[in-house]
Amino acid sequence: NAGVTQTPKFRILKIGQSMTLQCTQDMNHNYMYWYRQDPGMGLKLIYYSVGAGITDKGEVPNGYNVSRSTTEDFPLRLELAAPSQTSVYFCASRGGRGTYGYTFGSGTRLTVV
Amino acid sequence: GDSVTQMEGPVTLSEEAFLTINCTYTATGYPSLFWYVQYPGEGLQLLLKATKADDKGSNKGFEATYRKETTSFHLEKGSVQVSDSAVYFCALSEPSGSEKLVFGKGTKLTVNP
Numbered sequence: 001n002a003g004v005t006q007t008p009k010f011r012i013l014k015i016g017q018s019m020t021l022q023c024t025q026d027m028n029h030n031y032m033y034w035y036r037q038d039p040g041m042g043l044k045l046i047y048y049s050v051g052a053g054i055t056d057k058g059e060v061p062n063g064y065n066v067s068r069s070t071t072e073d074f075p076l077r078l079e080l081a082a083p084s085q086t087s088v089y090f091c092a093s094r095g096g097r098g099t100y101g102y103t104f105g106s107g108t109r110l111t112v113v
Numbered sequence: 114g115d116s117v118t119q120m121e122g123p124v125t126l127s128e129e130a131f132l133t134i135n136c137t138y139t140a141t142g143y144p145s146l147f148w149y150v151q152y153p154g155e156g157l158q159l160l161l162k163a164t165k166a167d168d169k170g171s172n173k174g175f176e177a178t179y180r181k182e183t184t185s186f187h188l189e190k191g192s193v194q195v196s197d198s199a200v201y202f203c204a205l206s207e208p209s210g211s212e213k214l215v216f217g218k219g220t221k222l223t224v225n226p
Contacts, residue, residue: 004156031211031212033213033214035216040218040219041218042117042202042216042217042218042219043157043202043214043216045213045214048211048213050211056211058213090156090157092157092214094212101147101159101162102157102159102214104156104157104158105156106155106156107155107156
């Protein structure tokens with residue numbers, strides 16, 4: 001099983017550019033999440049989805065957008081990139097209620113210059 | 114809102130030393146508690162979990178007990194190895210629609226031979 005796959009692994013953006021971080025899972029999980037990890041700050045939830053067609057904001061959604069047209073895919077869109085969005089981004093998924101533990105992707109390291 | 118507080122790092126130990134990483138939480142309900150581990154350059158992996166008071170989670174020689182009276186979930190290992198060098202995150206998940214994880218800031222552990 002591939003688990004949770006994130007692409008790209010690294011990216012450098014210029015201020016004002018846009019990009020989409022891809023996330024795909026092959027475990028038929030309903031729940032999917034996007035976190036960002038800043039040094040010494042743990043992980044902060046950006047957006048999450050409890051199933052195809054359903055998304056909601058997390059703790060730090062400003063500057064980001066998501067969509068969930070299929071169970072497998074949960075892309076994160078950055079519009080008008082800013083230096084404050086320099087971070088490592090992790091996508092994660094989990095099964096339904098009563099299952100425990102997330103499966104994380106290996107992350108995307110984004111630098112905005 | 115929910116929150117998780119971990120002991121500040123970094124922590125440096127010699128091989129075979131005893132490890133404790135403190136974790137306390139604040140939650141409105143009855144959360145599930147987790148420890149995740151992140152090895153350099155990788156995503157997070159579930160290390161252990163506990164879903165109700167007095168449960169003990171264990172894996173790879175690590176243990177943590179869910180203490181509701183002290184709202185704590187301290188991570189312990191009796192004899193650490195160089196391969197345990199990583200960042201450790203304590204996290205909680207409330208039973209809710211999103212079942213999202215709330216993370217502590219992480220504790221970096223370095224084990225020297």
